[in-house]
Amino acid sequence: MGKSTLVNRLCQSREAIVHDQPGVTRDRTYQDAFWGNREFKVVDTGGLVFDDDSEFLPEIRAQADLAMAEAALALIIVDGQEGITAADEEIAQWLRTRDCKTLLAVNKCESPEQGLAMAAEFWRLGLGQPFPVSAIHGAGTGDLLDRVIDLLPPKENEDENDEPIQLAIVGRPNVGKSSLLNSICGESRAIVSPVRGTTRDTIDTNLVRHGQYWKLIDTAGIRRRRSVNYGPEFFGINRSFKAIERSDVCTLVIDATDGVTEQDQRLAGRIEDQGRACVVVINKWDAIEKDSHTMVSMEKEFRSKLYFLDWAKMLFASALTGQRVDSIFALASLAVEQHRRRVSTSVVNEVLNEAISWRSPPTTRGGRQGRLYYGTQVASRPPSFTLFVNDPKLFGDTYRRYIERQIREGLGFEGTPMKLFWRGKQQRDAEKDLARQQTNNLY
Ligand code: GDP
Numbered sequence: 283m284g285k286s287t288l289v290n291r292l293c294q295s296r297e298a299i300v301h302d303q304p305g306v307t308r309d310r311t312y313q314d315a316f317w318g319n320r321e322f323k324v325v326d327t328g329g330l331v332f333d334d335d336s337e338f339l340p341e342i343r344a345q346a347d348l349a350m351a352e353a354a355l356a357l358i359i360v361d362g363q364e365g366i367t368a369a370d371e372e373i374a375q376w377l378r379t380r381d382c383k384t385l386l387a388v389n390k391c392e393s394p395e396q397g398l399a400m401a402a403e404f405w406r407l408g409l410g411q412p413f414p415v416s417a418i419h420g421a422g423t424g425d426l427l428d429r430v431i432d433l434l435p436p437k438e439n440e441d442e443n444d445e446p447i448q449l450a451i452v453g454r455p456n457v458g459k460s461s462l463l464n465s466i467c468g469e470s471r472a473i474v475s476p477v478r479g480t481t482r483d484t485i486d487t488n489l490v491r492h493g494q495y496w497k498l499i500d501t502a503g504i505r506r507r508r509s510v511n512y513g514p515e516f517f518g519i520n521r522s523f524k525a526i527e528r529s530d531v532c533t534l535v536i537d538a539t540d541g542v543t544e545q546d547q548r549l550a551g552r553i554e555d556q557g558r559a560c561v562v563v564i565n566k567w568d569a570i571e572k573d574s575h576t577m578v579s580m581e582k583e584f585r586s587k588l589y590f591l592d593w594a595k596m597l598f599a600s601a602l603t604g605q606r607v608d609s610i611f612a613l614a615s616l617a618v619e620q621h622r623r624r625v626s627t628s629v630v631n632e633v634l635n636e637a638i639s640w641r642s643p644p645t646t647r648g649g650r651q652g653r654l655y656y657g658t659q660v661a662s663r664p665p666s667f668t669l670f671v672n673d674p675k676l677f678g679d680t681y682r683r684y685i686e687r688q689i690r691e692g693l694g695f696e697g698t699p700m701k702l703f704w705r706g707k708q709q710r711d712a713e714k715d716l717a718r719q720q721t722n723n724l725y
Contacts, residue, residue, distance in 0.1 A: 291417050292423065321445075358374075394656050447494060447495070462599075465604050492612065534562050538569065559618050566602070
C-alpha cells in the first residue's frame with residue numbers, strides 16, 4: 283500500500299523507504315511526528331493480512347490489535363490505484379467492530395484531478411471520509427495531518443504550555459551573547475569578561491517569559507577550551523552549528539559596531555539551511571552614534587549582507603542598557619508560531635492562482651509555457667510546500683522567487699524560512715514507475 287513510505291513522510295524521517303512483505307512479522311515501530319504545534323507518536327504495525335494463510339498471521343494480527351489498543355486513532359491505508367479489494371472490505375469490517383477512531387487514507391493518488399474521484403470510491407467501506415494522498419509526493423498529507431490533529435484527544439495541560447521553546451543565542455565571540463543572557467536573566471549567571479578569549483562552559487537556562495517556558499541554549503562560552511591552545515579569536519563554529527540544530531528558534535547576535543562579517547554570514551546561512559526560525563539581534567546599539575536615519579540605513583546595509591535571512595525580523599538592542607532586550611521573546615514567539623503554522627491546500631491554491639494571474643509562468647523561446655497546477659503544504663517546522671508543475675526546468679530562479687514572495691505576502695510566515703519543492707510530470711511518472719516496479723518485485 284505504501285504504508286512505510288507514508289509513515290516516513292508523516293514522521294519526516296529521512297530513512298530509506300522500507301518495503302513490507304506481506305506475511306512477514308515485524309514488531310511495531312514507534313516514531314515521533316509533529317504537525318502544527320502538536321506532537322504525537324506513529325506506531326507502524328506489520329500490516330493486516332487477512333487473505334493469506336501465512337503461519338505468522340496470528341502474530342501480525344496480534345501486533346495490529348496491540349497497536350490499536352494503545353492508539354488514539356487508527357489510520358488505514360488503501361491503494362487508490364487498485365480500488366477496493368476483498369482484503370480492504372475485510373479489514374473495514376474488522377475495524378468497525380473495534381473501539382477506536384479510524385481515518386482512511388487512499389494512497390497513490392498522484393493526480394490532483396483524479397485523486398478525489400479515486401478516493402470517493404472508498405466511501406463504500408463505511409470508514410468515513412477517504413483522504414486522497416500520495417505518500418511518494420506528499421500531496422494531500424497536510425490535509426490528512428490536519429484531520430489527524432482534529433481527531434486526537436485534547437492535549438493534557440494544554441493551557442500550561444509546558445513544552446519549552448529551545449532558543450539558541452548564536453554569534454561570533456564578543457558580540458555580546460553573555461551580556462544579553464545576563465540582561466535577560468537579570469543576574470550575572472554567565473560570567474562576562476572584557477578580555478577576549480575568556481573561557482566558560484555552555485549552560486542551558488530555563489525561564490518563563492510571556493507565559494511560555496523557554497530553554498536558552500547558550501553558546502557564549504564556546505570560544506575556547508582551557509586545555510587546548512586555541513588562539514584568542516578561535517571561533518567554535520561547530521558548537522554553534524550544534525546549538526542551531528538543537529534549537530526551535532535562533533537569535534543571531536551581530537555587533538553593531540563591527541557590522542556583518544563573513545562569520546556572521548556563515549551562521550546565518552546555517553540557520554536558513556537547517557530551517558530554523560530566527561530573530562536577528564543587532565547588539566551594542568548604545569555604542570552607535572545615531573540620528574533619525576541611522577536605524578533605517580543600517581538595517582538596509584545589514585540586510586543586504588544577510589539577504590538569505592530576509593524573512594527574519596531585525597531588532598536593534600543593547601545588552602548594556604537593556605534596551606529592547608525583552609522584545610527578543612515576543613519576536614521569537616511569533617517566529618516559532620509561524621514556523622509551526624500550517625495552511626490548508628485550498629488557501630495555498632488561492633494564493634497560487636492569484637500569483638499566476640498577476641504574472642504567468644515563463645515561456646521558453648521555443649514556445650513552451652510553464653504550468654503550475656497546484657500546491658500543497660507537506661510539512662511544518664519549517665513550512666514546506668510541494669508545487670506541482672509540468673516541468674520544473676521551465677521555472678527559473680526569478681519566477682521561483684516571485685512565487686515564494688507571493689506565498690509570503692499572502693500567507694505571512696514572517697520569522698521562518700520556507701521550503702518549496704518544484705515537482706514535474708516527468709519526475710512524477712518516473713517515481714510512479716519506480717513505485718510500481720518495487721511493488722511488483724514484492725510478489
Ligand atoms: P560574547 O563573547 O558574545 O558572549 O560577548 P560578551 O557578552 O562577553 O561581551 C563582549 C564585550 O562586549 C564585553 O566587553 C561587553 O561589556 C561588551 N558588550 C556586550 N553587550 C554590549 C552592549 O550592548 N553595548 C556595549 N556598548 N557593549 C556591550
